Amino acid sequence: MAARKKKRRRRPSPRMQAFKRGLKILLCTLLGIVLIGGAGTVGYFAAHHYQETKAVMQAKKDAQEAERKAQRQAKEAREKARHPKKSPVGDADSLDEAGTLTQEMEKKDLGDGRILYSYEAPTEDGIYIVPYIIRSTTDGSVLFYVSVRHLGETPQGFPGVDVMTDEDTKYSFRPEAQQVTTTPRENGGMTESFDEQVNAQMLKALRDVGQMGSAKIIFPREGGSNDDRVMTATECTQIEHMVELFDLWRQK
Numbered sequence: 001m002a003a004r005k006k007k008r009r010r011r012p013s014p015r016m017q018a019f020k021r022g023l024k025i026l027l028c029t030l031l032g033i034v035l036i037g038g039a040g041t042v043g044y045f046a047a048h049h050y051q052e053t054k055a056v057m058q059a060k061k062d063a064q065e066a067e068r069k070a071q072r073q074a075k076e077a078r079e080k081a082r083h084p085k086k087s088p089v090g091d092a093d094s095l096d097e098a099g100t101l102t103q104e105m106e107k108k109d110l111g112d113g114r115i116l117y118s119y120e121a122p123t124e125d126g127i128y129i130v131p132y133i134i135r136s137t138t139d140g141s142v143l144f145y146v147s148v149r150h151l152g153e154t155p156q157g158f159p160g161v162d163v164m165t166d167e168d169t170k171y172s173f174r175p176e177a178q179q180v181t182t183t184p185r186e187n188g189g190m191t192e193s194f195d196e197q198v199n200a201q202m203l204k205a206l207r208d209v210g211q212m213g214s215a216k217i218i219f220p221r222e223g224g225s226n227d228d229r230v231m232t233a234t235e236c237t238q239i240e241h242m243v244e245l246f247d248l249w250r251q252k
Helices: 014-082 092-102 200-212 233-250
Strands: 106-111 114-118 126-136 142-152 161-166 169-173 181-184 190-197 216-218
Touching (some): 092 233, 114 233, 142 200, 169 200
Antiparallel strands (some): 106 114, 126 142, 142 190, 161 169, 161 216, 181 190
């Protein structure tokens, strides 16, 4: 039997080869568009999910603060009912209340018997009012300060902030004794800030913010700013606690 002759594979014509190459390029391009579009969509939903999660966590934290505040106010009401007359300044009840207020605060030893009391500093971009107290353990003197800060990527010529506790009430925090300083942040960006000793008007503003439990903080420049925001309930509660601590200690 004669050997079967191997069938020779026909090579595609140059025109067909060019057509296949073009089709391959087109398919790769379409695949790339789909992948990029998918990645963009995933990125969008990831960012959206992060913001939603952040809002939920903040709401939970605010609710916890509100519950603690309600419990504390109920305790104070019971104490007042048991002791109608105000306790003498510096007694055990006042010391216990001050100790309760400082439990969640950060404490920094400044030397010479001076201790700085404050809450954890903000780290996210935005504008903030951060009160703090310096108390001497040697003579009991108390100094109340407020640090006004803008955290962002680039300096904005920070003039301070305005705080509105309602539509008709506005307080201004401006640098007077101290100049605005700009310092780099560890994770990039910068902080513009100034510190002022709390005067009577500032104390009234802080007291109002704490009692209202809500306030809008504004970057005072023409056209408004993306940094304008409503202060969280947690911020307002912390400010209220700082004012209460100052009231307790300055009476001694």
